Amino acid sequence: MAKSLQEQLLAAGLIDKQKAKKAAKELKKQDHLQRTGQDNQLDEAKAKAEAVRKEKAERDRALNRQKETEAQQKAIAAQIKQLIQTNAIKSEYADIKYQFVDGKKVKQLYVDQAVWDRLSRGQLAIIALFVNPSQKSYEVIPLQIAEKIRQRDENYFIVIAESSHGEMEEDDPYAAYQIPDDLMW
Structure with missing residues (x-):
């Protein structure tokens, strides 16, 4: 056999x-x-378990993507904060008030004469540094640093004064009179 x-x-x-x-x-x-006849039930249970496993894997991937995005945003915020703190220009004799607009409010920052001149000519920028979510301070930084920050985050608050020297209207009655650079309002 x-x-x-x-x-x-x-x-x-x-x-x-x-x-x-x-x-x-x-x-x-x-x-x-x-x-x-329990074979069909077993196949159905396997199919349901497989569907649940796939759904859980997709949720996990979405959650991981969200966590990675948040981690990247935190890293960018830390880089910006470090750039501001290491490159901030401090005024020794901050006795002149420089005013600028933040949203709908006029803010002021006390600086010395050299910093005020460079700010008014558009050679320096003012940036908001968030100490905590409800409080922000303003720092003066060089334009190159302001551009690096803009590359990292487009929505960051940066003020750069417009340089208007030499731009006169044709029919301006006061065109012959130059406004002195050191004029304070």
Whole structure:
């Protein structure tokens, strides 16, 4: 009489008795599930479990993307804060008030004469530094640093004075009179 495939594999030494018993047990289990009609339920449960697993994996990926975005925003904010703090121009004798507009409010910053001149000519910029969410301070920085900050975050508040020297209207009655640079209002 011919031997079964399982007996032939055992005789050849390709499988051992434990693997043979495990395979036979699995076959009996599958046969039983098919006879009782529970095989379809098992397939449905597997399909549902697979769908839940895929949905969870997609949510995890979305959450990871969100966390990465938040981490990048925090890193950019830290870079901007460091750029401001290391390159801020401090005025030794801050006795002159420089006024600028922040939103709908006119703000003021006390600086010395040299900084005031460079601010009014558009050679320096003023930037808002957020100490905490409800409080911000203003710092004077060079234009190159202001451009680096703009590259990192377009929405950051930066004030650069417009240089209007030499631009006169044609029909201006006071065109012959130059406004002195040191005129204070």
